[in-house]
Every structure is written in structure tokens, then in C-alpha cells.
Amino acid sequence: MLGLVLLSCTLLFTDYFTDYLDGVRSTLNVIVTPVIYVSNIPGRTVRGVEEIVESQSDMRDRLLALEQERLILQAQSVQMASLIAENNRLRELLGSAAKLRDHVLVSELVGVNPDPGKDEILVDKGSADRVRVGQPVLDAYGLIGQVIEVSPKASRVMLITDDRHLLPVQVNRSNLRLVARGTGVSGQLELQHVQPTADIKVGDLLVSSGLGGRFPVGYPVAYVSELDHDPGRPFVETHASPSARLEQSRHVLLVFSTDQLDADPSEGP
């Protein structure tokens, strides 16, 4: 018994302080893949049944709405292409590197970590689809988090609201750079070290600043929801609510930034 306790403690500390055990973990991850697959069957079945019982008229309405939305988005994206070209010409004039569009991979959410201390989700794409650790994850409304663990057919994503997560952001209106920390409370981020004189207001949009080299520049992250300045404190207590639908997104996008592929992976924070 004492042996087992010592062995566990050794494992705990080795796993925490070094990365020798990453190989063991990924091997075990492959072994437990069937368990994850089976645990996902009820959810899949429920969704399958929902699709079957959806009436034809409902389906037609939805199709119509989607077609319209697609048309609008396509028109916008054509305009976007010309804007990007123009932007790149201007950037060339300024002598800075051209911006490329990021590639994305659509992935489905297959599980949520049942531990209340962890805001993590499982998605159904893994190293077989060239997903890497550290890759940013989005939904249609903004940043969701980053990949922290990859197995061949699934990967684990830490959400930006997890209290171990820090994210460099900037205020879209004033370009003020800040760091957004997860609070562990769903739907809440905390902005660190906001000076009382800082140019920030409730309702300001925060976008990823790209500093730190992990997240691409310019994706929406959150809206400032609360500023609370206690004169006795050096900084303004600031909260923001994520613009992404962290708990409702069924599909997420894994981002492959082009400049990230060239970058040295060891440079990350």
C-alpha cells in the first residue's frame, strides 16, 4: 500500500514538473479512445433521433434561412477578399509582411470535462488531422480556447474561462493591450492590471492581440461587462464576458495560421 502511495506521488510530481510522462499519457490515450467513443454514443443517438423526427416543413424553413445566410456571407466574403488585397498592398507600401488568411478545420464537440475545476472540452479531430498542441480554437462568434492535448482521433481544448488560462488581448477601440484571465466561472473573464486612467469602457470589444505568438491577431474574444474601481486599490477590477458561445457551440473551428506553421514551436509562451 505504501508502495502504491509512493508510486502515485512520484507519478504526480514527475507529471507536474517534467514532461517525461507525455509518451505514457498519449499511449494510454489511444487505449482509452474506445471509452470516449462509447460515452459519446447516447448524445449522438439523441441528435440522430432529433434529426429524424424534425418535420419536413421545419427542415425546409431552416434550409431556406441557411441559404439566405450563405448568400449574405458570400457577398461579404467577396468584399472581404478585395479588402484583404487592398490591405496587403498598403502593408507592402509600409514594408510589413502580408497577412494571409487562416485555414480552419471544422470539428465537432464530443465531450465536456466532468471536473468542475476544469473548463475543458473534447473535440473529434486529433493528430490524424494534423491538430497540434497549442492550436487556437474558435466558434462562429469568437475565440474559445486552445488545444492542450492531442490523441490520434480526438483532442482536448482548454476554454478561455478556465482559471489556468491567460490570453493576451487588446481593446479594439483604443488598442490598449491587456491580459485576460479565466475565472473558472462560466461566462466570465477577468482583465488583469487595468490602470484607473486606462481608456476602457463597458461594452468595449476585446480582440486577441497576437502577442505571445500563440493566438492569431484580431479574433473577437469578449465584451467588457463590468468596471469596478475601488479607490483603495491600484487597479480597476474589470470583468468581460466571452463573445464565443462557450457552452452552446456544437461545432468549433481549429485554426491553422499560415505564419504559425513556419514559426518555431518552441517559441510559444
Add this chain to the structure above:
Amino acid sequence: MSWLPGVVIILTSIVAAMILAVIALPDYVPLEVGYLRPQWVALVVIYWVIALPHRCGPIIAWFSGLVLDVLMSNLLGHHALLLAVTAYAARHLHQRIRMYGVWQQSLVILGMMMCYQMISYWIAGISGDGRWREWYVLSAVSSALIWPMVFLVLRYLRRQFDVS
């Protein structure tokens, strides 16, 4: 090879508990319901240790814990340590617990799961996640409430397949 069906039943029930521990709930169920889920693997391990202390002990518990750690992305050794300690305690108490009625056993389970959650909280403190959440207590309570069901189902299985 008379031991083989018994081992299969024990391992299957532990794997089933792991599936229950990580099963994805439908979208319309709030996230908090997921936090209330009982510690299935611990309950199943406790049952087998009480029923067959010569068969199932801290070592099986330790290995199941290791697999659970990978499933839940904890530090390796987190649940392994917890389950080994739980199995050790259950083996120590098994003769006494067997004497109790099912609901009295539930009370013992409540105490054990409180300790389980407390040690779990200490271990989580190593990785810097040192915030106490009321869900930990509620999960211990739900484990104790679900214990009679786990007990009856597993006892039925044990008798049906004559695991000894």
C-alpha cells in the same frame, strides 16, 4: 480457468463506470448537472473490494485510477492514488460494512466519499487548482445516494455470474 468470467465481470463493470464518469450529457442539460455526477469508479471499486477482498484490492484500484486520470486529463496518479487509498480503506472495513444494511452502508460511503473529495482537492492543489467548490461535497452526497443502486446491481451480477 474458473476465475476468468469473474475477472471479465469486474473489469467490465469498472470500464462501464468509467464510461458513466465521462459520458457526455445532451446540450439542454445544464453543465452543473454534470458536476453532480457520482464518483462511479470509486463506488464500483468499493463494491468489489467489500464483496471480494481477496480478488480486488488497491492494485486493481490503482490501475483503474491511472486510466481515469488519462480520461479526465488529471495529473497522472491523481485518481490512482485516490482509488488505491479508498480500496485500502474499504478492505480494512469490509467485514464491518458487510454487516450493515444498504442505507447504513450509504452513510459509510458518504464519509468515504467526503474523504475522497478532500484528498482529491489536496492533490488538485499541487497543480495550482486550489479552489474549493461546493460541487465536491454535492458529488459525495450524490455518490452516497446512488450507492444502494450500485450495490444491488453489482450484487445481482455477482450472484448471476457466480463471481467469487
